[in-house]
Amino acid sequence: MRSLTAFVALALASSSLAAPFDNSTTTATRARRYPQKIGKRCTGTISSLSDVSSAQECTTVVINSFTVDAGKTFTLNPADGASVTMSGDVTFGFKNWDGPLMIVEGNDITFNGNGHTLNGLGTEYWDGQGTGGGKTKPAPLLRINHDGGSFSNVKVLNSPARAVAIGGDGITVSKITVDNSAGDQPNSMSDGEPAGHNTDGFDISADSVTVEDSVVMNQDDCLAINRGTDITFQNNQCSGGHGISIGSIDSDRTVSNIQITGNTVKNSMQCFRIKTDADASDSTVDGITFTDNTASGCEEFGVLITQSYPDSLGTPGTGVILSNVKFAGTNTVSVNSGGDRLDINCGSTSSCPGTWDFSGLKITGGDAGTIKNAKVSGGSF
Secondary structure: OHHHHHHHHHHHHHHHHHHHHHHHOOHHHHHOOOOOOOOEEEEEEEOOHHHHHHHOOEEEEEEOOEEEOOOOOEEEOOOOOOEEEEOOOEEEOOOOOOOOOEEEOOEEEEEEEEEEEEEOOHHHOOOOOHHHOOOOOOOOOEEEOOEEEEEEEEEEEOOOOOOEEEOOOOEEEEEEEEEOHHHHOOOOOOOOOOOOOOOOOEEEEOOOEEEEOOEEEOOOOOEEEEEEEEEEEEOOEEEOOOOEEEEEEOOOOEEEEEEEEOOEEEOOOEEEEEEEEOOOOOEEEEEEEEEOOEEEEEOOEEEEEEEEEOOOOOOOOOOEEEEEEEEEOOEEEEEEEEEEEEEEEOOOOOOOOOEEEOOOEEEEEEEOOOEEOOEEEOOEO
């Protein structure tokens, strides 16, 4: 009896000592970018920046209508698994500075804007020069950096430059309207050119991201993927900008398993594009699949795949390996008179290896374009 009692006591002691160690060394815990943050069971309300610190301690956060102080970032870092909703519009005060205007970070956040607006007052910044000159413009308007969870139902209005940057892994972004359409027109500062410039819709540098059921009206890329794996962009509408882009891809970047599915692109400079920097090195772009997309009013290019960025058809580099580009299902593209249907500008067959399956691509209108240092099969262009 004594030995049995001793054995049970020893087992219980070992269990109590082992449990904390096991919990603290799980793979999920090690993988977190943000430390665990356990919230209080309360509802926090934000009506000014001074409310943020206390409100984000709660598991439920409500953002009321208010104006963010000029030159300040609205940074929200709620508790793990928190629910954040908007009950009114948020406007960001005008100031020439670098930004960003808003950041949401943390773990497994559910953000629902309920159709309310994040207003960047872009018309006060736009001068036709974007981030390349003229006035200093805060960018991006919104940075979605939380890992896990979702971000939905928000209107992003008149971003001074880039609209939405996604840096959070494992998230779904849906039902976002980026409306920079007012930037299509010249203003007193833009010398006859469209006032909006560098107004990217979605810039993605993250893994396991889905962007869906959203609308972008702007003057630059609707989507730009700069790095990341397992990214899906589906059932979105793009108009007025530079279409859907993979890139630009700089040095030491990996982009793989990208699904571009069921999107509509209208009246854009180029409708579908893969662009890698001419001087980039040690980067790979692999597994880019376009499925069941529709494009019309493509002004300069229907499909452009180039290794000479920032030039469209300049001298291409060979430092990025681009492989397994595919058009599946039915992708229909209509190009305006004077534009090219398809251009592929690779530095060598080694930097664009294999035979790419374009059987799901049909391009009409415009001129034929050229294919350099790449092999494709199928399709009509």
